[in-house]
Amino acid sequence: MPNRKKVVLAEPRSFCAGVRRAISIIELALERHGPPVYVRKEIVHNHHVVRTLRERGAVFVDSESEVPEGAVCVFSAHGVAPEVRDNARARRLDVIDATCPLVSKVHQEAVRFARGGRTLLLIGHAEHEEVEGTFGHAPDRTIVVEDVAGAERLDLPADTPVAYLTQTTLSVDETRDIIAVLERRFTDLLGPGTDDICYASQNRQDAVKAIVPRSDLVLVVGSRNSSNSIRMVEVARRLGTPAHLVPDAGELDPAWLEGVGTVGLSAGASAPEELVRGVLVVLAEHGYAHTELERVAEEDIVFTPPARLTRPAPAP
Numbered sequence: 286m287p288n289r290k291k292v293v294l295a296e297p298r299s300f301c302a303g304v305r306r307a308i309s310i311i312e313l314a315l316e317r318h319g320p321p322v323y324v325r326k327e328i329v330h331n332h333h334v335v336r337t338l339r340e341r342g343a344v345f346v347d348s349e350s351e352v353p354e355g356a357v358c359v360f361s362a363h364g365v366a367p368e369v370r371d372n373a374r375a376r377r378l379d380v381i382d383a384t385c386p387l388v389s390k391v392h393q394e395a396v397r398f399a400r401g402g403r404t405l406l407l408i409g410h411a412e413h414e415e416v417e418g419t420f421g422h423a424p425d426r427t428i429v430v431e432d433v434a435g436a437e438r439l440d441l442p443a444d445t446p447v448a449y450l451t452q453t454t455l456s457v458d459e460t461r462d463i464i465a466v467l468e469r470r471f472t473d474l475l476g477p478g479t480d481d482i483c484y485a486s487q488n489r490q491d492a493v494k495a496i497v498p499r500s501d502l503v504l505v506v507g508s509r510n511s512s513n514s515i516r517m518v519e520v521a522r523r524l525g526t527p528a529h530l531v532p533d534a535g536e537l538d539p540a541w542l543e544g545v546g547t548v549g550l551s552a553g554a555s556a557p558e559e560l561v562r563g564v565l566v567v568l569a570e571h572g573y574a575h576t577e578l579e580r581v582a583e584e585d586i587v588f589t590p591p592a593r594l595t596r597p598a599p600a601p
């Protein structure tokens with residue numbers, strides 16, 4: 286029989302500084318300009334956040350081309366390619382940029398390496414919006430590398446001047462393996478230092494690693510299109526512990542709890558703490574009322590919204 290039922294709550298979890306900033310940009314834009322405020326793509330990859338903002342007057346579109354000329358248009362936290370900015374300018378959109386500053390940093394690195402004549406090896410998932418945005422900063426010079434096999438398959442001479450960059454929300458361990466292949470294969474390889482995986486992804490993965498030895502099951506609150514949440518589930522599974530993504534409390538399958546003593550619980554960087562509380566309520570109903578905390582880092586990073594939204598509004 287398992288020991289007393291309990292929950293080990295990982296910390297840090299839930300919102301990172303980039304997500305907080307992106308959400309507050311839409312809230313401030315709605316206050317300042319009134320609805321509708323158009324948002325290109327999901328502001329962050331969480332359906333609950335998107336639904337809440339939609340109810341307050343945000344209109345989510347797939348492309349800047351769908352936004353009426355001259356309207357306010359927010360770019361999502363995942364960043365955009367320069368051609369999106371050009372198209373928005375041509376349509377005279379009033380753009381407010383919610384790109385996370387840590388993603389903008391990767392964009393600057395891409396431009397710097399490409400100007401230096403290097404071929405960019407962008408480690409990440411080709412379909413992800415962040416990768417599309419970074420790719421767009423040097424489309425003629427960039428190759429997306431999705432995994433170790435992709436790094437092995439690269440058809441480039443060993444002495445090609447190359448540089449690697451990474452998506453910010455990747456698995457720390459998998460990325461290390463991919464970089465190791467690139468280091469072995471290329472003699473003239475530059476990189477951003479270690480990688481571009483952001484502090485929030487790193488901390489959330491470290492916290493999952495810390496709860497795994499204490500857990501029979503790990504649950505990660507996050508939407509199915511949230512890259513960093515999926516990586517957290519993978520981290521737990523790779524360490525041999527069953528793990529599931531839980532978009533919200535309604536999707537927690539009680540069958541998962543069979544024979545489980547300790548549930549490890551965390552949440553991706555785009556998942557609101559409110560959803561974690563909902564999962565805790567359901568777990569308590571199944572006898573997991575006792576909660577312990579496992580903290581691996583303190584996070585005090587704050588990214589402020591653009592000044593145009595925080596300075597006093599001009600007199601009418």
Ligand code: SF4
Binds near residue numbers: 302304385485486
């Ligand atoms: S997960 Fe990292 S890169 Fe993405 S918004 Fe948060 S801090 Fe920025």
